[in-house]
Amino acid sequence: MTTIHIDHTSRWFGNVVAVNDISMEIGPGVTGLLGPNGAGKSTLINMMGGFLAPSTGSVTLDGTVIWRNEQVYRHIGLVPERESMYDFLTGWEFVQANARLHQLPDPDAAAREALATVEMEQAQDRKVSTYSKGMRQRVKMASALVHQPSVLLLDEPFNGMDPRQRMHLMDLLRRMGDEGRTVLFSSHILEEVEQLASHIEVVVAGRHAASGDFRKIRRLMTDRPHRYLVRSSDDRLLASALIADGSTAGIELDWNERALRIQAIDFARFTELLPRVARENNIRLFTVSPSDESLESVFSYLVAA
Incomplete structure (x- = not known):
């Protein structure tokens, strides 16, 4: 080598x-x-x-x-x-x-x-x-x-x-x-x-x-907000349960995607919170996808640091 x-x-x-x-x-x-x-x-x-x-x-x-x-x-x-x-x-x-x-x-x-x-x-x-x-x-x-x-x-x-x-x-x-x-x-x-x-x-x-x-x-950039696309059996109930927690800075309903766009400011807490909230409210999670893991997003974060 x-x-x-x-x-x-x-x-x-x-x-x-x-x-x-x-x-x-x-x-x-x-x-x-x-x-x-x-x-x-x-x-x-x-x-x-x-x-x-x-x-x-x-x-x-x-x-x-x-x-x-x-x-x-x-x-x-x-x-x-x-x-x-x-x-x-x-x-x-x-x-x-x-x-x-x-x-x-x-x-x-x-x-x-x-x-x-x-x-x-x-x-x-x-x-x-x-x-x-x-x-x-x-x-x-x-x-x-x-x-x-x-x-x-x-x-x-x-x-x-x-x-x-x-x-x-x-x-x-x-x-x-x-x-x-x-x-x-x-x-x-x-x-x-x-x-x-x-x-x-x-x-x-x-x-x-x-x-x-x-x-x-x-994923190592825990000091940067992480953005997720989430689809569930009840997006409105899920959003109202998550928005009250300090680990999220913004949640919006994307009508075209029929999904939630979530900005998490406490990555570790959010990854624990999401499945727990879904379980407690009998909400099924169909999609949990990071929406800012493209090279363009990573590069933009690094250059702006």
């Missing part, structure tokens, strides 16, 4: 602190790196990829320091967000050059396989300068995959891709995660992260805000 360890790592540029004492572990599978613009995501990825030195702390790959260690590039593939590329080369020449830099035994075969993986064979003989943004993203992906890395780092990889290209890339990353590779990607498109990442790391203002499955993160 290939694992990246970030240990009490900070990075500053002059008086600007981009990453502030972050510790996290990125292991096999697909991890989503989330945060608003300017949160420090690109700085973290550049340190993981060995292109930027930590100001303090360490970034290691299976215990080996990444910075100024050219051997780790045998294991890491990086897809940067920046568009800087050798526009005078064709797609084929660009990917083949990276295969040669890695001193692969058959660079031509490796380049062909990588370009086929990202479905760029038909455009491989065109100059990079003629590519759309989505095509540039795919040829950067091919270049990062040419040496079959065990770690893949992607900074906003879905930018500029059309829906079909996005689905193809999502399937590819999912397969790589299932194969046991370590895949980390940053994104601001929460719906795609929700579909793809089995694990998320959230960075806000340079600090590590949360780690884990986003639903578990939401």
